[in-house]
Amino acid sequence: MSAAREVRADFDRASIVVYQAYSDAIADVAVKQQKFGPPFSVGRMTWIKPSFLWLMHRSNWGRKSGQERTLAVRIKRSGWEEALSSGVLTGFEPKAHGSPDAWRKAFDTAPVHIQWDPERSLRGAGLPHDSIQVGLSRAVIQRFVDDWTVSITDLTPLVQKLRKHLDDGRADQATRHLPKESVYPVPSDLARRLGM
Known part of the structure; x- marks a missing residue:
């Protein structure tokens, strides 16, 4: 493990904010209903990220096709920790899995996939600590x-404002x-599972 792994997030006692980027069609429904609905698909994996700048890097500040709208989805901490506790890392790590075989078996049946990637700076440069994304x-x-899901906020106007400042x-x-x-604060039993 090279970089330090931290879950950095906007959270309070009961909830945590995760970010996602979507097309107008999905975002409009989600913001209006305060809940995801069609055309959002429950049939394919969806990735949630507590790092705002990581999502900005991923969506190119809302310039990528189908990722024009940035949503802040506030979810219950109990749900977040449930996701983490049923998650398996996307790659084998001896400390977390024991053997490659054990990892492969766990990964193939895991309802949640966990990936660590270098956190990003405002300008998209990799930072020395890793940021989590949860599939x-x-x-x-x-x-x-x-x-x-507790609430869904459209951060697109903020993203456009930040992008203008950067430009x-x-x-x-x-x-x-x-x-x-x-x-x-990730509970210690979970930290080991997540290779932290």
Whole structure:
């Protein structure tokens, strides 16, 4: 393990914010109903990320096709920790899995996939600590939609404002308006499972 792994997030006692990027069609329904609905598909894996800047890197600040809208999805911490506790890392790690065989078996049946990637700076450069992304399979997406989601906020106007600051060379202005994220306390049994 090279980099330090931390879950950094905007969270309170009961909930945590995860970010997702979608097309207008999916975002409009989600924001209006405060819940995902068609054309959102519960039949394919959906990835949730507590790092705002990682999603900005991934969606190219909302410029990628089908990722124009940035949503902040506030979910219950109980749901988040349930996802983490049923998650398996996307790659074999001796400390977390014992043997490659044990990992492969666990991964093939895992309802949740966990991936670590270098956290990103405002300008998209890799940072020395890793950020988590969590892939929810069909087995748990319905719970994410029906039981875990507390609220859905459209952050697209904020993303456009930040992007303008960056384009105008005002990184300091952009930094001031970023969502606040701090280190999330991951229970120690989970930390081992997540290769932290």
